[in-house]
Amino acid sequence: MSSAHHPRFRAFTPRDLDGLLRRVPLTDDQRLALRAVSSVLPFRTNAYVVDELIDWSAVPEDPVFRLTFPQAGMLPPPDVRRMADLLAGDAPRAEIQRAAHEIRMRLNPHPSGQLDANVPVHEGQRLTGLQHKYPETVLVFPRQGQTCHAYCTYCFRWPQFVGEADLRIATDDIAATGSYLRAHPEVASILVTGGDPLVMSTEVLRRYVEPLLRIDTVRSIRIGTKSLAFWPYRFTTDRDADDLLRLFEEVVASGRHLALMAHFTHPQELRPPVVREAMRRVRDSGAVIRCQGPLVAGINDSADAWAELWEETTTLGAVPYYQFVERDTGPQGYFGVPLARGHAIFRDAYARVSGLARTVRGPVMSAMPGKVCVDGVAEVAGEKVFALHLIQARDPDLVGRPFFAAYDEGATWFTDLKPAFGASRFLPGLEAG
Numbered sequence: 001m002s003s004a005h006h007p008r009f010r011a012f013t014p015r016d017l018d019g020l021l022r023r024v025p026l027t028d029d030q031r032l033a034l035r036a037v038s039s040v041l042p043f044r045t046n047a048y049v050v051d052e053l054i055d056w057s058a059v060p061e062d063p064v065f066r067l068t069f070p071q072a073g074m075l076p077p078p079d080v081r082r083m084a085d086l087l088a089g090d091a092p093r094a095e096i097q098r099a100a101h102e103i104r105m106r107l108n109p110h111p112s113g114q115l116d117a118n119v120p121v122h123e124g125q126r127l128t129g130l131q132h133k134y135p136e137t138v139l140v141f142p143r144q145g146q147t148c149h150a151y152c153t154y155c156f157r158w159p160q161f162v163g164e165a166d167l168r169i170a171t172d173d174i175a176a177t178g179s180y181l182r183a184h185p186e187v188a189s190i191l192v193t194g195g196d197p198l199v200m201s202t203e204v205l206r207r208y209v210e211p212l213l214r215i216d217t218v219r220s221i222r223i224g225t226k227s228l229a230f231w232p233y234r235f236t237t238d239r240d241a242d243d244l245l246r247l248f249e250e251v252v253a254s255g256r257h258l259a260l261m262a263h264f265t266h267p268q269e270l271r272p273p274v275v276r277e278a279m280r281r282v283r284d285s286g287a288v289i290r291c292q293g294p295l296v297a298g299i300n301d302s303a304d305a306w307a308e309l310w311e312e313t314t315t316l317g318a319v320p321y322y323q324f325v326e327r328d329t330g331p332q333g334y335f336g337v338p339l340a341r342g343h344a345i346f347r348d349a350y351a352r353v354s355g356l357a358r359t360v361r362g363p364v365m366s367a368m369p370g371k372v373c374v375d376g377v378a379e380v381a382g383e384k385v386f387a388l389h390l391i392q393a394r395d396p397d398l399v400g401r402p403f404f405a406a407y408d409e410g411a412t413w414f415t416d417l418k419p420a421f422g423a424s425r426f427l428p429g430l431e432a433g
């Protein structure tokens, strides 16, 4: 083990919210509003985030506080009032849950076709714990990996965590997954995702990963995780941290590319020495760390934050990968940044970092047709336009073809955009949302 200090993981849930918020000068009404939000959208944090990442002297502006603690603006004011009244009046649990469910259904819980267009069918069976959107990539959602060490307030996968089974994507049918992949040799890359698959013990993770090593057509395995930011001890002193790194080594020794798709939101998450130690250990296993995260209002909507994040992760041997646009779900109205402003932040940060960090692509929308990248704002034939292209697409023929949308300063998502020059569609086969 690399450290004599073995911290134990300790989660905080909505029950602990009042106690945690005692550190912040809030009125009773403000506190109640935050409880109201946490009865609709998920809240979970842990002692590491609270004690090591949040700078309590900077709360409520502190970015990691905003990243993990509810804020009143995350829901429309009438919804906050309604939930606050129910909580203040000690309404029965069933009534609170009914009201919360109604509000959730208005928050577009599964955007971009996740519950219909992306679910593969194999031998007459819908494989609801898999997503197959792009020909060469399949996402696997292990049943035991559908929580996180802490929840991000802006999470686009929030329906996984609200205890509503119908909203959840998950599988433990490892045999069906293997059978599907054998029947689809075009699938070269598997993304194990969640939630956060690294909340699972190594033993359980191994049950999902090992069978993939027996499928020759699978050439790369990615693990989507925020554990480096929210619980880096997963890679250093946890009981099975060494086993996890052995598993990584086995994947690499099989001749496959193993990528830890590490979700980082703000450079503050990189400051504790344990994160650096965790990254070193992961890299020593032969895995590549690729970093991605969304641009979110009030947390990281500045070029300073992104330039530092990309430069620092590069220094630590990781590869900046995507800057995402906040998805059209949940509290997007609160955290979303207009595409025009988002691109200006991206460009400003990109211009400041070394060529090594310019592996990053963005801002990128994971939209219905695919991953749409905003390349910039330009004037073409006298019209102000957004220039865009698809990095990934359901229809591979659309990948890499430039297209133009009429400039709209307030647009926050692909569906807000209209084709430029009065055209009826963006490209043959690519309609407006």
Ligand code: SF4
Pocket (backbone or CB within 6 Å): 147, 148, 150, 151, 152, 154, 155, 156, 157, 158, 194, 195, 196, 225, 226, 263
């Ligand atoms: S780590 Fe990812 S899945 Fe988990 S709460 Fe954050 S955004 Fe959502």
